[in-house]
Amino acid sequence: MHEARVWLTRHRTALSLVMVLVLIALGFAAMQQLTRELHFSHIRAALHALTPWQIAASLLFTALSYLTLTGYDVLALRIIGRPLPWRVAALASFTSYTLSHNLGLSLLTGGSARYRIYTAAGLDGPDVARVIGIASATFWSGVVTVASVALLARSGPIELAGVAIPAAVSHAIAATILVLIAAIIMLCGNARGPLRLWRLSVPLPTIPQALAQIALAVLDTGTAAAALFVLVHGAAPALLPAFILAYALGIVAAVLAHVPGGIGVFEAVVLAVLPGDRSIAFAALIAYRVIYYLLxxxxxxxxxxxxxxxxxxxxxxxxxxxxxxxxxxxxxxxxxxxxxxxxxxxxxxxxxxxxxxxxxxxxxxxxxxxxxxxxxxxxxxxxxxxxxxxxxxxxxxxxxxxxxxxxxxxxxxxxxxxxxxxxxxxxxxxxxxxxxxxxxxxxxxxxxxxxxxxxxxxxxxxxxxxxxxxxxxxxxxxxxxxxxxxxxxxxxxxxxxxxxxxxxxxxxxxxxxxxxxxxxxxxxxxAPEPRAFEPAALLRVLASADRTDAMLAMIDDKRLLFSESCAAMLMYQVRGASWIVMGDPVGSRDDWPELLWRIRDKADQAQGRLMLYQVTGPVLELAIGMGLHVIKYGEEAIIDLPDFTLDTPRLRSVRKAERAAARRGLSFRIVPAAAVPVVLDELAAISNEWMAAKGHAEKSFSLGHFSRDYMQRFDVALVMEGERIAAFANLWLTENHAEASVDLMRHRDDAPHGTMDFLFVNILQWAKDRGYQRFSLGIAPLSGISGRRLAPAWARAASLVFHHGERFYGFRGLRSYKEKFAPRWEPRYIAGPKGITMIRTLRDLSRLIGHAPAVS
Structure with missing residues (x-):
């Protein structure tokens, strides 16, 4: 089952294309069958027979239909409590529907138009999604209502694809649908809160608003159908119920088929259901495409x-x-x-x-x-x-x-x-x-x-x-x-x-x-950009770093961008269409604006979307100025080393674990980078054992990964059990002694209880004795995000995952472990695009971090 799911995911684009091709072939095959008795000369004669009055009437009904469509957005904005001037809603509605009517792909075309206009007017992504959802519900309520009324008004049977549906059956179906619509209206009016769809809450309309939705949708569907009906030469009023039914079924089939613009599918259904001379109907459909869609x-x-x-x-x-x-x-x-x-x-x-x-x-x-x-x-x-x-x-x-x-x-x-x-x-x-x-x-x-x-x-x-x-x-x-x-x-x-x-x-x-x-x-x-830079330039910038995560630049899974003065740099990588910057720029802060704007321009020129990952407060003003959307990612645990001491009540459990481990014979040792090759084989064995026990794969980008080349670049802290290494961690140290930290932390399966507490306490004391000012215990993702009722949707979702997602990732457990060392917590942020594009970028980020690099 898993292999089938992976195969479907990998070939999703090809399968979607094949499905559309099949639907296109079926639609045109149906058109060929329905028009087998027609000739081009008949269609051309029917087109020439259209009178100026018919065309003028069709234009009038088209204008009324699109004017009614603007009411969808106006009413949706009122339902969600974010009313905007009519001209803004009208522009969003008109452009959205004209694009989606002609090209289909409503989320890509019409949804994109709505998103750009409404976000510029002050709405956020969830608000735009609510407007689109409510407008879609309004549209479908009108189509279903009109089709049901047309079914009730039709006295004879309905023939579809050679199957005759008796009038009694069609009347019963229509009556049931109308009763369900009335019940839904009553439920909306009596609802006590919004409707929850996944993580999005959608306000429900009141009974007057629901009735207004249906009235608007019926008026829209009726005027749109009338724009086609007046083009059918010689159409009698008695034909109207059958015509409206054919039109509604054609709209439903076109939408469900997902064929761009519904071309072929809509025409085939209308021709199949509508009685009368098909050459006249076909000519009317052609004129209707021009008047209602293209114009x-x-x-x-x-x-x-x-x-x-x-x-x-x-x-x-x-x-x-x-x-x-x-x-x-x-x-x-x-x-x-x-x-x-x-x-x-x-x-x-x-x-x-x-x-x-x-x-x-x-x-x-x-x-x-x-x-x-x-x-x-x-x-x-x-x-x-x-x-x-x-x-x-x-x-x-x-x-x-x-x-x-x-x-x-x-x-x-x-x-x-x-x-x-x-x-x-x-x-x-x-x-x-x-x-x-x-x-x-x-x-x-x-x-x-x-x-x-x-x-x-x-x-x-x-x-x-x-x-x-x-x-x-x-x-x-x-x-x-x-x-x-x-x-x-x-x-x-x-x-x-x-x-x-x-x-x-x-x-x-x-x-x-x-x-x-x-x-x-x-x-x-x-081809990815090569890491073309002078090693001396990288070492000069790292020498001025105040944060230890700058050491991620030593890993070859990133690209580096240096400022013009070479006094600062930033790390980034491209995954799909996402350009992801790792952490704050490193080096002179005077060069940070230049660097961030340059990477912003590079991403934009490459049609990419930019994300700043795990940035701190000093970057936020620049990120906002670049038009990026800022959300909180989590909190970083920081220990101020000059004030660090085990003799405090808050560190009682850590102190007890460290002393118990010492009594078991554990000892602490620092191996300089130059001497790491001596113990490298044993470290590799411990790392492999730890990876197998945890069932983890090596990470990248935001973390280091075990490789011989990488490990030999840093000092390594060891926990010794006699002459055997029980655990290790490689040290990240800034040259100005501003910060110390660790990257990889791994231990044997049979390491004594409290080994890692022993390791951390001794590293902290060692760094304090050598004059380092602070120690970073790393980040607790999704920590410190408020999930209150009035908080943004992303914050409520993050809080929900943090408190209830322990089975997928130990969010609370990770914070609880770091909390034992009594750190202070500093916020970390993500800055990136808004709306659905942010979700796509986060997906690329997860794939970038989870990519297992080649281990050397």
Whole structure:
């Protein structure tokens, strides 16, 4: 079972991609079956039959639907007790839904837009999650209610996939659902507290608020369905219940299938359920995609691009803006890159789909009198290749890569030219030029100087690309259904040879996409930066260290970044997309701001997320200034050595254990680093025995690990049982005698009771006698974090784990042991990104620490 779980985790991305491909294939297979009697000429005639009044009515209902959608967020913000101005909620709602409607991947697209807008308005990550959850519940309540009412209003049976559901059964199902909705409303009104979902508490609405949610959702679903209904030419009012049922089922199927944008799935369900002429319904669905999906996306992108450009130009005139703009942070939190990324993706889809459709013969004839046929043929293939390139570059815009910006702008200009050269498609050319202009207007948002070869293509994004390619292929096969496909069709070049041009363009796009994926997957991973520095520079900085954890720089599992003056450095490592800095910078504090900002910029340029791990108070102001979210990690146990003495009541148990161990014949010895090789074999045997007994693996990054090279760099404290070593610990000592500490502490299985207490007491006394000022007993994770009712969600979760997670890790036991030595506790912090990104970074941190290095 464990091996199966590991295999599923390792291949999760591939399995997700395969599942989406299967769903795409099923959706388009259903579309092929449902439209087998239709022809492209029928669809084109139905589209041309749409009247201006139908289009105007659809636009009106679309506007009402999106206006109602803004009420989802307004009501959700009131339910959680964090109301915001309507314009903020409207912007978040509108951009979120336009992105998720077109691309799917609602958490990545719509959730990201909401998060950026609401956090800028003062909400935190849990608040945004609550808003998204309540808005989703509102949406589903409306869809379910509308579908149930439509079921009750339908008098006849329902046929789905060849199965007839009797009216009595469908009525009983609908009535049951409506009763359940009423019961849920009553439960919400009588609830005494918030709903707890994992570690997130979600306030429940009152009865009036719940009724308002359903009313909003019903109005939204009704207006959205009406925007499609008015496009169905000749639709009678008597058809409305069946139509609403078909629409609701299509929405449910599209969401559950997780196909990006629901393309194919939504249309297949609506065509399967809706009676009447399918050519008229199919034409209405095409027009509906443009009016309800693409047009709002274009409006949202234009609004966001305009706002982003205005903000940038305002900052250009601000006297303090030069550094901000140079580093790109002035626009880093904007959502224009996300919107422009979505628009670029849709632009690529437009060019691919255009290459699958027949040309307008009147325009093509006029073009042929100006340019030769080979030029038209080449432009058609080039247009499909440009569309494929835009699909692949869109993730780079989302990550704000300057290379993606330059390449996308060039492709859009080329796409406009090829659109004109392949058939005077000036509508496409205008769309490409408009998008290029918006990119240019917001060019300051694309500031990361990263190679295009490092663009990450997630499974969700690849799924969206494959949906577009599948749609282009299906549309082409549908449009040229009457064309006999023969081998020589590939080589037919004629002015009206639309089918051969479709085949060649699709083949070129498929080959280009496949080649890009193979090249990307076969490219070697980015090599880690070498530890290129002068050893003398490292020793100079370590000589000025005030903290012993600076000795972690001696381990080869980290990268080092030195300040310009080489008077300070910091340790860090990259795991996945996370750049994790270990502890405070080391050396001159005057150089700390320079170092932290440099690592912040390096992480940002590499599309990474920065975390400062186990930092102390002096770093917090800098971390907050860099825009990082600070949380408490735990507390470090510190003993002030000048005041240390065993003759105190608080150390009674330690004193008793130490003296009992001494009576058993244990003795203490310090082995200088130069003499460690003499005892190294015995230390290795003790270490292996201790590791096997504990069932632990070697750690890294925040701790040392046993290796011969590492152990020979430090003095080692030994507990001797006669002539045999019973326990050992390697010593971390600062040259200025500011602090002493230990790293690895290991003992034999049969070591006498109290051995480790004996070891610590003697190390403390030895360090005190040599003038060290303080001794660090290390950190107690999650210690000292208050879990009060009004504390942040992360603090309550940490407190819960500290008090009840003993079976997973000895949090309280570790603190209790260190408490025996009567230390004072100093807080340690983590500073990193907010929200779900912090969770991902913590996951990378745990993998970095738990990685077992090669032992030498």
């Amino acid at each position: 709002p996306l274009a409006v949202a992108v234009a609004i966001l691009a305009w706002r982003e450009g205005l903000r940038r130009r305002h900052l250009l005139n601000h006297p303090l803006s030069s550094r901000l703009l140079r580093d790109g942070r002035a626009v880093a939190n904007g959502i224009a890159p996300l919107a422009l990324s979505a628009a670029t993706f849709m632009g690529g889809a437009m060019l691919l789909l255009s290459g699958s459709l027949p040309s307008l013969h009147a325009r093509l004839g006029a073009l042929a009198s100006i340019v030769p046929l080979p030029f038209i043929e080449a432009s058609h293939i080039a247009g499909s290749l440009v569309g494929t390139g835009l699909l692949l570059l869109a993730p780079g815009l989302y990550r704000r890569l300057d290379g993606a910006f330059v390449a996308t702008r060039a492709l859009l200009l080329a796409g406009a030219a090829f659109s004109l050269a392949k058939g005077i498609d000036y509508e496409e050319a205008i769309a490409c030029l408009t998008l290029a202009a918006m990119l240019q207007w917001t060019r300051g948002a694309f500031y990361r100087r990263t190679a295009l070869t490092q663009i990450r293509w997630s499974a969700g994004w690849l799924s969206a690309v494959l949906v577009v390619l599948a749609a282009a292929v299906w549309i082409g096969l549908f449009a040229y259904r009457r064309v006999p496909y023969e081998d020589d069709l590939w080589w037919q070049f004629a002015l009206r040879g639309d089918a051969p041009r479709f085949l060649r363009g699709t083949l070129a796009a498929t080959v280009a996409l496949f080649a890009a994926l193979v090249w990307r997957w076969m490219s070697p991973p980015q």
